Amino acid sequence: MGRYRFLEDIALADCAIDIEGSTLDDLFETAAAALAELMVDPATVPITVDRTIALEARRLDLLFHDWLSELIFLKDRDRQVFTRAAAHVNGDGPFRLEAELQGGPIDPERTALGSDPKAVTFHQFAVEPSDAGWRARVVIDI
Amino acid sequence: MPQDTLRSRIAQAGDCVWEIPPDARRGMLVPARIYASEALLAQMDQGVFEQVTNVACLPGIERAALCMPDGHWGYGFPIGGVAAFDAASGVISPGGIGFDINCGMRLIRTGLTEEEVRPRLRDLISALFQAVPSGVGARGLVRLSEPEFERVMLEGAGWCVGHGYGWSEDLDHMEGRGCLRGADPAAVSPRALARGMDQLGTLGSGNHYLELQVVGPEGLHDPASARVLGVEQPGQVLVMLHCGSRGFGHQIGTDYLRLFDDVMPRYGLAVRDRELACAPFRSKEGQAYFGAMTAAANTAFANRQVITHRVREVFAKVFETDPGELGLSVIYDVCHNTAKLERHAVEGGTRELVVHRKGATRAFGPGAPDVPDAYREVGQPVIIGGSMETGSALLVGTTRAMAETWGSTAHGAGRTMSRGQAKRQVRGEALIKQMEERGIIVRAASKSGVAEEAGFAYKDLGSVVDVLDRLDISRRVATLTPIGNIKG
Helix, strand or coil: CCEEEEECCCCCCCEEEEEEECCHHHHHHHHHHHHHHHHECHHHCCCCEEEEEEEEECCHHHHHHHHHHHHHHHHHHCCEEEEEEEEEEEECCCEEEEEEEEEEECCCCCCCECCCCCEECCCCCEEEEECCEEEEEEEEEC | CCHHHHHHCCEEEECCEEEECHHHCCCCCCCEEEECCHHHHHHCCHHHHHHHHHHCCCCCECCCEEEEEEEECCCCCCEEEEEEEECCCCEECHHHCCCCCCCEEEEEEEEEEHHHHHHHHHHHHHHHHHHCCCCCCCCCCCCCCHHHHHHHHHHCHHHHHHCCCCCHHHHHHCHHHHCCCCCCHHHCCHHHHHHHCCCCCCCCCCCCEEEEEEEEEEEECCHHHHHHHCCCCCCEEEEEEEECCHHHHHHHHHHHHHHHHHHHHHHCCCCCCHHHCCEECCCHHHHHHHHHHHHHHHHHHHHHHHHHHHHHHHHHHHHCCCCCCCCCCEEEEEECEEEEEEEEEECCEEEEEEEEEECCEECCCCCCCCCCHHHCCCCCEEEECCCCCCCEEEEEECHHHHHHCCCEECCCCCECCCHHHHHHHCCHHHHHHHHHHCCCEEEECCHHHHHHCCHHHECCHHHHHHHHHHHCCEEEEEEEEEEEEEEC
16 A cells, blocks of 8 residues: 555645555555545444446546546445555556445444545646656545 | 735735736736735635636636635635626636535524523434434435436425425525526436435535524624514524535536536637636536536525425424424525626626626625515625634625625635644544533534534634625624534
């Protein structure tokens, strides 16, 4: 797993995150973990749901945007949070993602709730190579 | 352009009026105008100036890009941003509305006093917390089929009243009677439908809330206007609601921001900030977004209407009295994230404009169209939320607002620190206990969420309202103090 850091001085009302991964797969997986931590205490979500998703976008940054948007969508449509992901990114334009997600239902009696993301913004949005592999910055509207 | 360079170009243009001239930045078509005291201007984050000058570059913008006194940076437009575009030649931009389409405020009066409510306050707050789903993953209590949800998109709060969620007179006291014209369900994606259909009647989280408030001993600033609005005396209890279109609106915002990012080159459009992606209002894409956005706005009215119904049920149960006898009437419901087609005076005539209000409230003055008959003489109610510890304000719109700000005013106080910083200064459980010791009962789905919303994380609302008064774009009527709060 890569690393992520919530940034204090970028978005007062929302959540800015810097994410690093050694590979693109690692970057996408780490971003999913960061988003899950934003929404819930992952330790309070038992792993009872598996699902597979597939996405495609013409640019890598849009694929990353769609990936996080999909996780936010599933939070609302299915009331599920995915705390683990195995991501496989390939292509060179269009870019494709296949991911196996593991998580569980949001249970008001058991799940320690955090923030409720509305959307992935394009504010300071970036996905780019780095010395350590890949990095991304994203601001989530809460 | 470095933002301190923009700040250096700000010149005072009147009492609480500041301008950045069009030559401050390449591409500006009109000035950027910021309404603020000197102190509030100094506090404004640098991004406000960057964003309001970006807005001034958008095609078809009329007169000036505006920022209200509670302005802080957002996505595309600043929060507190207002801009009007010629409907024939201008653009529509999702960044000028926000992801939470028709996030707004509703104020409900009661005939109860604090003295009557205090003995049952804890029961009331507990019952409201059970009755109104809130927080991440909350599910609404109204189960709808797709065709029924389409009717909600088209009829807004009227659908709710027609199906037993509310009183017909509620519709008389809402912006647009709880239903804006122009909704187009066909412009809504299946994803938005799937995401939002199950959330009708949910509160959300973050800075959304359901709050019980009282008029303080010195809280009636304009007793005559207050009486017209249904606020009669100090000690009177009211209910304030702050929420929006939930996942449905958020998805529509996401869908169309992505679409506009792709279509702009087709129309020869380019913006400095991707969050300002736009399309000509009269284009196929512009009209589709307007139709979908309006559908979401109507579901937000419906959302607040269902919650109102639940509030009445709870009060009736706790007080063992019919809600009509408890005087639980809607004072007003206002949007603070929309784009609306409105006629305004421009260059000696009137023209149809697409007025974007992003974290800004409509504030039509006495005699203006769409002000309810009962309020026609005093002006449209304006409901401005403060923090859960310090209180909120009830104002009315003015004739001056129509001339100066396209009939617009501020919507809140704005944050002074990040959510993370607030959580490091206080734990949610400790804050809830402190507030209870001060007489404010809080129930929340997320304790960390409570800490994030601490009063010290917000600007002083009084200083924002003072500026609105000085500018005469809204007139202060009453100050409301919290006694109970439900959060997601």
